[in-house]
Amino acid sequence: MSISHVVSPGRRVADALLESVLEQHRALEEALDAVPGSIEPRDKAAGHRIAAAVLRRLGSLDAVMEPFLRRSPPAPALRALRIGAAELLLLGTPPHAAVSAAVSLVPRPLAGLVNAVLRRVAEHGARALEELDAERLDTPTWLWTSWHAAHGAAVRAIAASHRQEALLDLSLKPGAAPPEGATLLPTGTARMPAGTRITELPGFAAGELWAQDAAAALPARLLAVKPGELVADLCAAPGGKTAQLAAAGARVIAVEREASRMPRLRENMARLKLTPDLVNSDVIGWKPEALFDAILLDAPCTATGTIRRHPDVPHLKRAKDVAVLAAQQRNLLVAASRLLKPGGRLVFATCSLQAEEGEAHLAHIPEGLRLDPIRDEELPGIGATGAGHLRTRPDLWSAEGGMDGFFAMRLVRA
Numbered sequence: 081m082s083i084s085h086v087v088s089p090g091r092r093v094a095d096a097l098l099e100s101v102l103e104q105h106r107a108l109e110e111a112l113d114a115v116p117g118s119i120e121p122r123d124k125a126a127g128h129r130i131a132a133a134v135l136r137r138l139g140s141l142d143a144v145m146e147p148f149l150r151r152s153p154p155a156p157a158l159r160a161l162r163i164g165a166a167e168l169l170l171l172g173t174p175p176h177a178a179v180s181a182a183v184s185l186v187p188r189p190l191a192g193l194v195n196a197v198l199r200r201v202a203e204h205g206a207r208a209l210e211e212l213d214a215e216r217l218d219t220p221t222w223l224w225t226s227w228h229a230a231h232g233a234a235v236r237a238i239a240a241s242h243r244q245e246a247l248l249d250l251s252l253k254p255g256a257a258p259p260e261g262a263t264l265l266p267t268g269t270a271r272m273p274a275g276t277r278i279t280e281l282p283g284f285a286a287g288e289l290w291a292q293d294a295a296a297a298l299p300a301r302l303l304a305v306k307p308g309e310l311v312a313d314l315c316a317a318p319g320g321k322t323a324q325l326a327a328a329g330a331r332v333i334a335v336e337r338e339a340s341r342m343p344r345l346r347e348n349m350a351r352l353k354l355t356p357d358l359v360n361s362d363v364i365g366w367k368p369e370a371l372f373d374a375i376l377l378d379a380p381c382t383a384t385g386t387i388r389r390h391p392d393v394p395h396l397k398r399a400k401d402v403a404v405l406a407a408q409q410r411n412l413l414v415a416a417s418r419l420l421k422p423g424g425r426l427v428f429a430t431c432s433l434q435a436e437e438g439e440a441h442l443a444h445i446p447e448g449l450r451l452d453p454i455r456d457e458e459l460p461g462i463g464a465t466g467a468g469h470l471r472t473r474p475d476l477w478s479a480e481g482g483m484d485g486f487f488a489m490r491l492v493r494a
C-alpha cells in the first residue's frame with residue numbers, strides 16, 4: 081500500500097483502506113496492518129475512523145448521492161465521494177473542509193465531479209439521510225433475508241445495532257480489579273467507556289486483562305473448567321478463550337492452524353503470563369497424546385455476529401460462504417468429539433448470526449455425544465434459549481452498548 085504524505089494523510093489512509101476492502105476484498109484489519117509505519121498513529125486512527133463510518137453506512141451514503149450522479153463514477157471518485165459524504169453527514173466535519181479534502185483525493189479531471197456532488201450533499205444530504213430506511217440500505221439483502229428467517233422481527237434491531245461502534249470489553253484474570261471507570265456486566269465482563277485505549281490501562285502491562293467482547297467470553301465460561309483439568313482449545317488464535325481457560329487453572333493445549341496467527345497467540349499469552357501449550361496444527365488430523373476432560377471449539381465462521389467491531393464483514397462475505405463454513409464446522413465438530421474422554425464436555429461456538437452456523441448444528445450432534453442443556457442461571461442477564469443453547473445478538477443489552485452475536489451449545493460424551 082503506498083500512501084502519499086502530501087495531502088491529509090488520514091484521508092489518504094481512509095482512501096487506501098476502502099480500496100483494499102471494497103475493491104481488493106481484503107479484510108479491514110489486514111489492510112490496517114499494511115498501512116506503512118511512516119504514517120503517524122493519529123493519522124492511521126483518523127483514516128480508520130472514516131473508513132469504518134463509510135463501511136457501516138455504505139448503502140445509505142450511496143442512496144443520498146444517487147440523485148446527484150448521472151452515471152456511476154470511476155473508482156477513485158466514488159471513494160472520495162463516500163469519504164466526503166461520511167465526513168459531511170456522519171462525522172461532523174465542517175462542509176468546506178470535507179469537500180475540499182475529498183476533492184484533493186482525486187486526480188484533477190475528477191475534481192469537478194467530486195466538488196459538485198459533495199456541495200449538493202452538503203446542502204440536501206442531512207434531510208435525505210433522515211428519510212431513508214437506513215437499516216435496510218446498510219444491510220446486504222442476503223443477510224437481511226437470512227436474519228429475518230432466523231431471528232424474525234429482531235432483524236431491524238440487529239441492523240440498527242451495526243451503526244454503533246462496539247465499546248471496549250475486557251476479561252480479567254481471577255482476582256484482578258476492574259480498571260477505573262469500568263462498568264461490570266452481569267456476566268463478569270468489564271466494559272470501558274468509548275475511546276478507552278487498552279494499552280494505556282495499568283492492568284494491560286501488568287498482564288491482568290485482555291480485550292474480549294462480553295458475548296465472546298461466554299463459551300469458555302460454559303465449559304466451567306477446573307484447576308488441573310486437561311483442556312483443548314481448538315481454533316485458538318488470537319487466544320481470548322485460551323487465556324480464560326488457562327487463567328482458570330486448567331492445563332490447556334491450544335491448537336491453531338494458521339502459522340501467521342501463532343506469533344500473536346504467543347505474544348498474548350506471554351503478556352498475560354499464562355503458559356498453555358501452543359500447537360500449530362490443523363485440528364483435522366491432529367493426534368494428541370491423551371484424551372481431554374473438556375474441549376472448546378470456537379470454529380471459523382462468517383463472523384456476522386461481529387459487524388459492530390468489523391464493519392467490513394458485510395462487504396466481504398457472500399451467501400455462498402455460509403454453507404462452506406457450516407460444512408467445515410461440522411467436520412471440526414466430529415474431529416473434536418473424538419478427542420473427548422468418556423464423561424468429557426465440549427462447547428462448540430461460532431460468532432455468527434447465521435442459523436446454518438448455529439442452531440442448525442443442534443441437529444448434527446456427533447455420535448456418542450448428547451446435548452447438555454445450558455441453564456438460565458449460567459448466563460446472568462441473558463439466559464439460555466428454551467432449547468438449552470446460547471444465542472446472543474448485537475441488539476441485546478443495547479442500552480449498555482450491545483454484545484457480539486454468538487451461538488454456543490454444550491455437549492457431553494456418555
Ligand SMILES: C[S@@+](CC[C@H](N)C(=O)[O-])C[C@H]1O[C@@H](n2cnc3c(N)ncnc32)[C@H](O)[C@@H]1O
Nearest residue numbers: 315316317318319320321336337362363378380
Ligand atoms: C473464531 S477464530 C478463533 C478465536 C479464538 N478462539 C479467540 O477466542 O481468540 C477461528 C480460528 O480458527 C483457526 N482455524 C480455522 N480452521 C482451523 C482448523 N481446521 N484447525 C485449527 N485452527 C483452525 C483460524 O485460523 C482462526 O484463528
